[in-house]
Every structure is written in structure tokens, then in C-alpha cells.
Amino acid sequence: MNKKLEILLSSYIDGECEHPKIVEDMLKEDEKAKEIYTKLLTSKQIKDLNYTECPLSFDKIILSTKKEPIKQLLVTAGAVAIAFLLLFPLIKSSHQAQQFKSKILTEASR
């Protein structure tokens, strides 16, 4: 059986088949189609699985929602501090270079 027909059977299972009558006739007459249809139906068992109760309380979500902006602020502040610490030696050396340059220029102008 070709893939197109199998897709048709799958959509029939979902109740989304555009030509249900064709599929119904095929299932009556074609043993192979019936066999594939039965196999595709295996996934229907997923419906029997139960939900697991979520142990989270709503208050915890709200608390976390409130904490979120503070957390973001702290992360941003931390990132700025780290960036400053990393760039500080560069800024410092650049400043020293500038001072040295000014000193040389002053001496040269004399």
C-alpha cells in the first residue's frame, strides 16, 4: 500500500479525512488496508494515560514571577560589573598611555 493511502487512513483515524466514504469502503473491501488501519490505531492507547498531578502551588509561580524582574536586574548588574572588571586593566593602560603621550607632547613643545 502506498504512503498516500496510509496518510489517508491516519487522517481518517483523526476524523480529519476529506473523503471518509472512500476510506470506509476501502476498509470494508481491502484486508490489507484494514490491517494497516488496525496497526495505526495502536497510538489511540495514549489517551488512556493519566495526568500526573503537578506538585507546584500557584503561589510559588507568582513568587517566582515577582522575583523575575529582580533576578534580571541582578543579572544585568552582575554582567556590567564583570564587564567593567574585565575592561578595567585596558581602560587603565589606555589612560596611562594617554598620560604618557601628553607628557611627551608637553616635553616636546618645550
Next chain:
Amino acid sequence: MCYKYKGMEVDNLIIEKAKTGDRDSQEIIYRKFKDRIYTLALYYTKNPANSSDVTQDIFIKVFRVLNKFNGGNFKAWIYRVSVNHLLNYVSRKQTFLDLKEKHLKTNDGSIEEKITIERTLKKMPEKLSFLLILREKEGLDYRELSNVFGVPTGTIKSRLYKARRVFRKLYGGNDE
């Protein structure tokens, strides 16, 4: 545990109020979807503690981006946020859960059967198993699934077929 909102439906009024930060409305949304999202997360995280964290992150995100929801199908929207978050989680962690059998609950049928179904879903590629769960368990139609996964309904149709074949093969069928 408080059940004052149990059974209340999430309608447009609730969503609009939740957008303004109304806690009661947000709690109705939370209670409606928490077990569904937590159960979905259980398939893809390593343990219940991780699932709780992921569920918490999803709801924080849901309430943060709720303003972006401009009407339409809320169920599809919330699953889209959840599935995107879970797929990111899976790609970051690259871990599959080892679902403890004690966390499994059953409706009817044997527990072994349920365990086999759970294990089969775990073995499947995430996108296919998400699709199958949202279709079979949550009952989302092709349009809603197309909304969740951001692909045309034709793609959903063929992916569902593929998902069913993979599920059948891993479940124990030898027809592939």
C-alpha cells in the same frame, strides 16, 4: 490544596483579566493547564523535580508573554509556548527521562501496558511524540496542531502518520 477554581473554564474574559495581572484569573489558567503541562514535561525531563522547574518556567513565561496573545485559540497558544520551551530544554539538556514507575497513574488497563506506552513515547523523536500526545491525549485538531508547531496542516497530517508508524514500530510491531 485549594480547589476553588477547579472546573472553571478559561474564557476570553479570564484571559483579558489575566493580562492585566489579575491573580484569580491567572490561577484559573494555571489550574486548568498545570497537570497537562507537568505531565508533558515529565516525558522529557529527567525527574519530577526537573519537571516542576520546567513547568514553573513555562508558567512564568506564559504570564509574561500573555499580552502577546491576541485572541484565537488559547489552548493552542499555551501549548505552543510549552512545546517551544520543552524543545529548547531537550536540546539544551539532551537528556531523556527515566520516568519512575511510581509516578505513573492509570485509568484502566494494566500498569504494564501504561509503562510500555510511556517507554515507547520516550524512545520517539521529541517532535513526533509531542505531536502524538497533543493529538491523542489533548485532542487538538489539525488546525490547532498547525498553530502549535507553526507548520501547515498538510505537514501535520503526514507527521502524524509518521508518528503513528514510529509509535507502532517501537511499541512492538514488526511491520516496518
